[in-house]
Amino acid sequence: MSIGILGGGLAGVSLQRFTSRPSEVLEASDRPGGLCRSWGPEGWTFDVGGHILFSKDASVLDTFRGVLGDNLHACRRANQVLYRDRFVKYPFENGLSVLDREEILDCLLGFLENPHPAPANFREWLLHTFGDGLCGKYLLPYNEKIWKVDLATMGLEWVERVPKPPLADVLRSALGIETEGYVHQLNFLYxxxxxxxxxxxxxxxxxxxxxxTGAEVTGLRRRPDGWEVATASGAARHYERLVVACPVDKAVGWLPDVPDEVRAAAAGLVRNTVRVVLVGACNESLLDKSAVYIPDPTVLPHRVCYMAFFSRHNAPPGCSSLIAEVTARPGSEWDVASDAAVTERVVADLDRIGFVRRGDVVVTEVRNEPYGYPVYDLRHARNQRVLREYFAGLGIDLLGRWGEWDYINMDEVVRRSRALAARLDG
Ligand SMILES: Cc1cc2nc3c(=O)[nH]c(=O)nc-3n(C[C@H](O)[C@H](O)[C@H](O)COP(=O)(O)OP(=O)(O)OC[C@H]3O[C@@H](n4cnc5c(N)ncnc54)[C@H](O)[C@@H]3O)c2cc1C
Known part of the structure; x- marks a missing residue:
């Protein structure tokens, strides 16, 4: 085998598809797919969080179409933000007209007369970009909820992911003129x-x-002709070249004689876990929205996605479902709570805010992903650079959300896989 691809998520399997060199993917779990796996009892399908296909890159969309063929359809976003007692169109700044007049004024004044200086961290960037009104009502509480860290301890390398509104859109939305933000995600495929x-x-x-599958990598040794890879389950394998498409902090632990600086960089990487609770209802009440963002800190999930909105085949006829996403710091209360406790709290919260009546719930299931979201703390860029340079020096490529420890979506994963394949082949 020429290339050993460590990790069988989207990054690993798409790299194998793109490269013409012989390769083998080693995947720890019993099924490839990583965060792109789907689950569910008979008749129900749910994903590890709402997973929709969109991209600014037309060639990646063509790849998705080519790979999925007929098994693909187009959807139009119908996301909402639950703000206090009402739904505001997503992104929040595109739905201002449903707020009270004083609240609209507050958002507009904060946006237009913004006293916040050039930012040095994510919290400051939000205030500088959106102003106090939009931040206080939605952006700060929502981001605190999903990231579970003080936003002032997060850096700026990734903020281009946060949609930024033109002034005209904010004014239009305040006046009740229909506008759309984050437009390359407005129409998506599923x-x-x-x-x-x-x-x-x-x-x-x-x-x-x-x-x-079932091939959990546990060790790497350099050999004159390449690399020896040890797995928990079987004999060592040999490859000329390696690509790490699974968590890079684990890969550091597999290598002998790693310099202290590199170990410290790996140990310093920050992530959140994500727990996803499927809630299936015996009626069609959960079909009219694609996702709801919930900044309210008293509600456990930060977002729910309506699975049967994405495809009617994701729930049995006459039924509908949502998935509730709960992020947690590793080792924290909601990371270690039992599946039953998380489910009970999610159902109770959703019943309380009127999303689903407890008596209508006919199915629940939980998936737990220890590697959910990379968190960009202020040392992230440095840690990432140290690790990139170290692995580049070994001739090992890093790929994907966890290989590169980047907050990237499926389209970017596929784009990077394609680029790496071209390099490996060339
Ligand atoms: C809640 C949520 C919602 C999302 N929504 C969207 C969306 O709407 N649109 C979008 O485009 N993207 C979305 N994403 C992002 C998308 O899931 C990722 O970009 C993509 O799945 C990353 O693929 P990957 O292969 O890089 O990583 P992963 O999927 O994490 O794959 C890594 C693989 O490595 C394996 N592995 C780990 N340890 C070992 C080991 N020791 N040996 C061998 N294998 C190992 C794992 O089992 C896993 O299969 C979302 C992500 C989350 C968490």
């Missing part, structure tokens, strides 16, 4: 059947697919 995992299966439908 597999008709099989949940987002259909994308992974599509990438694996080729002659060179070679994925070993």
């Amino acid at each position: 597999p008709t059947r099989g949940g987002i995992e259909a994308l992974v299966r599509g990438f694996m439908a080729h002659d060179r697919a070679a994925v070993a």
Whole structure:
């Protein structure tokens, strides 16, 4: 085998599809797909958080279409923000007209007469970009809820991901003139059947697919002709070249004689875990929205996504469902709470805010992902650079959300896989 690809998430399987060199993917779990796996009891399908296909890069969208063929359909976003007792169109600054007049004024004045100086951290950036009104009502409480850290301890490398509104849109939305923000995500694609995992299966439908599952990598040793890879389950494997498409902090632990600076960089990387609770209802009450963002800190999930909105095949006929996303700091209360406790709290909260009546719930299930969201603390850029340089020096490529420890979506993962394949082949 020429290339050993460590990790069988979207990054690993798409790299194997793109490269023409012989390769093998080693995947720790019993099924490839990573964060792009789908689950569910008979008749129900849910993903690890709402997973929709969108991109600014037309060639990546073409790749998605090519891989999924007929099993794909177009959707138009119908996201809302739950602000106090009402739904505000998402992004929040595009739905201002439903707020009370004083609140609208507050948002406009904060946006227009913004006293916040050039930012040095994410909290300051939000205030500088949006002003006090929009920040106080939505952006600060929502971001505190999803990131679970003091926003002043987060850096700025990733903020281009946060949609920024033109002034004209904010004014239009305040006046009740229909506007759309974050427009490259407004229309999206989703597999008709099989949940987002259909994308992974599509990438694996080729002659060179070679994925070993249950192959948890535990050690790496350099050899004169390449690398020896130890797995928990079997004999060592040999490859000329390696790509780490799984968490880079684990990969540091597999290597001997790692310099202290590199170990410290890996140990310094920050992440949140994510727990996803499927809530299935015996009626069609959960079909009219794609997702709801919930800044209210007394409600456990920060976001819910209506799975049967994405595809009617994600719930049985006459039923509908949502998935509730709960992030947590590793080791914190809601990271270690039992599945039953998380489910009970999610259902109770959703019943209280009127999203789903407890008596209508016919199915629940939980998925837990220890690697959910990379968090950009103020040392992130430095830690990332130290790790990139170290692995580059070993001739090992890093790829994907966790190989590179970057907050990237499926489109960017696929774009980077394609670029790496071109380099490996060239
Ligand atoms: C809640 C949520 C919502 C999201 N929504 C969207 C969305 O709407 N649109 C979008 O485009 N993207 C979305 N994403 C992002 C998307 O999930 C990721 O960009 C993509 O799945 C990352 O793929 P990956 O292969 O890089 O990483 P992963 O999917 O994390 O794959 C890593 C793989 O490595 C394996 N592994 C770990 N340890 C080992 C080991 N020791 N040996 C071997 N294998 C190992 C894991 O089992 C896993 O399969 C979302 C992510 C989350 C968490």
